[in-house]
Amino acid sequence: IYPCHGAGSSCGKSIGDRRQSTIGNERVFNPALKERSEAEFVEWVMSEMPEPPRHYARLKKVNAKGAPIMGCTPTLPPLTPTEFQQKMQDENTVVIDTRSILAFGGGHIPGAMNIALRPEFPNWVGWMVKPEQSLLVVVESERDVKLVTEQLFRLGYDNLAGYLHDGMTSWQNTGLPLKHLGEWTVQELNQHKDDANVTVLDVRGDDEYQKGFVPGAKHLFVAHLEEHLDQLDRSQAIATYCGSGYRASIAASLLQKHGFENVINVPGSWIAWKAAGLPVQQL
Numbered sequence: 061i062y063p064c065h066g067a068g069s070s071c072g073k074s075i076g077d078r079r080q081s082t083i084g085n086e087r088v089f090n091p092a093l094k095e096r097s098e099a100e101f102v103e104w105v106m107s108e109m110p111e112p113p114r115h116y117a118r119l120k121k122v123n124a125k126g127a128p129i130m131g132c133t134p135t136l137p138p139l140t141p142t143e144f145q146q147k148m149q150d151e152n153t154v155v156i157d158t159r160s161i162l163a164f165g166g167g168h169i170p171g172a173m174n175i176a177l178r179p180e181f182p183n184w185v186g187w188m189v190k191p192e193q194s195l196l197v198v199v200e201s202e203r204d205v206k207l208v209t210e211q212l213f214r215l216g217y218d219n220l221a222g223y224l225h226d227g228m229t230s231w232q233n234t235g236l237p238l239k240h241l242g243e244w245t246v247q248e249l250n251q252h253k254d255d256a257n258v259t260v261l262d263v264r265g266d267d268e269y270q271k272g273f274v275p276g277a278k279h280l281f282v283a284h285l286e287e288h289l290d291q292l293d294r295s296q297a298i299a300t301y302c303g304s305g306y307r308a309s310i311a312a313s314l315l316q317k318h319g320f321e322n323v324i325n326v327p328g329s330w331i332a333w334k335a336a337g338l339p340v341q342q343l
Contacts, residue, residue: 061086108267113283115186115215122216134218136197136209138225141234147196147221154189157198158208159228161309161327165241169198169224169231172239174313176306177204182211184310187283191216197223241312242297242324246332249274249299250339259296263311264303264330274301274333275341282311289318297322301329 061083065075087093096104139147147153148171157168158177168174175184177200189195195217197208205223212220224231232238244252252258253276262273263282273279280288282302292298298315300308305327312325326332334340 110265110267111281111283113183113187115191118191119216127216128218130213130218133210133213134220136205136220137222139196139222140225141231141236144196144222144224144231145236147194150194152192153194153196153221155196155198156185156189157313158204159198159200161305161325162243163200163228164309164313165243165325165327167228167232167238167240168313169228170237170239171317172198172313173317174241174309176309177208178306180306181208182215184307185212185217186215188310188314189217192219193217194219194221196221199223199227201227239316241309241316242322244299244324244326246326246328246336246338249301249326249333250336252297252299253277255297257296259293259298261292261298261300261311262302263300263307268303268330270343272340272342275339277301277341282307282314285311285314286318289315292320294320297324299324299326301326301333303330305329 062080063075063078092105148155148169155169155172157164157172157174158181159168159174160176161174164172164174164176173188175181175188195212197205197212197220199205199208208223209220249260253260253274260274260277262269262277262279263285264279265281266279269279278291280291292315298312298320300311300315300323302308302311305325308329309325312323315323328335
């Protein structure tokens with residue numbers, strides 16, 4: 061048997077990362093097949109259900125009405141650094157950097173949001189980007205352009221302004237500004253978590269946070285971070301972490317975009333924290 065959804069999807073809770081299974085294996089190991097009454101099954105399914113991303117409700121309406129006929133997937137036009145920078149001046153434009161979190165941390169376009177091109181990419185674009193916004197894209201490789209375009213198109217993002225031709229190499233060779241994002245290992249996070257000038261920010265979902273967190277961490281779910289920036293002290297160093305570092309990089313890039321100067325991402329995040337045997341606080 062094959063899954064309808066993959067790990068990281070918000071279409072259900074605790075979706076596994078296996079690409080195939082057997083009925084026998086699921087009967088033995090899948091908690092959904094445990095013997096229950098109908099009421100108990102409904103309660104189990106609905107408990108700890110993740111909050112649906114913002115684009116779900118919008119796409120339900122689009123699917124019911126029927127999307128505009130485009131004929132084919134649009135072509136994302138290549139842009140020179142100068143053309144790319146000019147289009148960035150439109151306040152309705154968002155720059156999505158699809159490179160890995162480590163590549164983004166090493167150097168990126170000021171104001172860019174890091175949503176790395178991994179299986180979670182469509183989910184987090186749908187959470188973080190409004191459909192009416194115009195999108196500029198930075199890719200790791202020209203080979204990624206087709207996949208990025210297809211996924212944005214399927215999500216109903218029709219205002220695709222273009223991608224940076226030759227990527228960050230062309231940007232840096234043109235002498236345009238670069239921004240860097242600080243990075244800490246979990247050991248460094250543990251060393252600095254109690255510093256008076258450091259805010260540790262947990263950007264995971266509520267259910268994840270309630271199961272344990274870095275001692276003293278403040279919690280703001282990344283999808284709602286932009287609505288609660290006033291709860292953060294701009295004079296502090298803010299270290300973001302999530303489950304793996306993926307959402308933490310989204311959050312860190314968003315904070316930089318809004319003028320927070322001292323922002324640090326924690327690659328590996330909670331997975332690495334637990335693996336290192338570091339202290340866990342419970343509510």
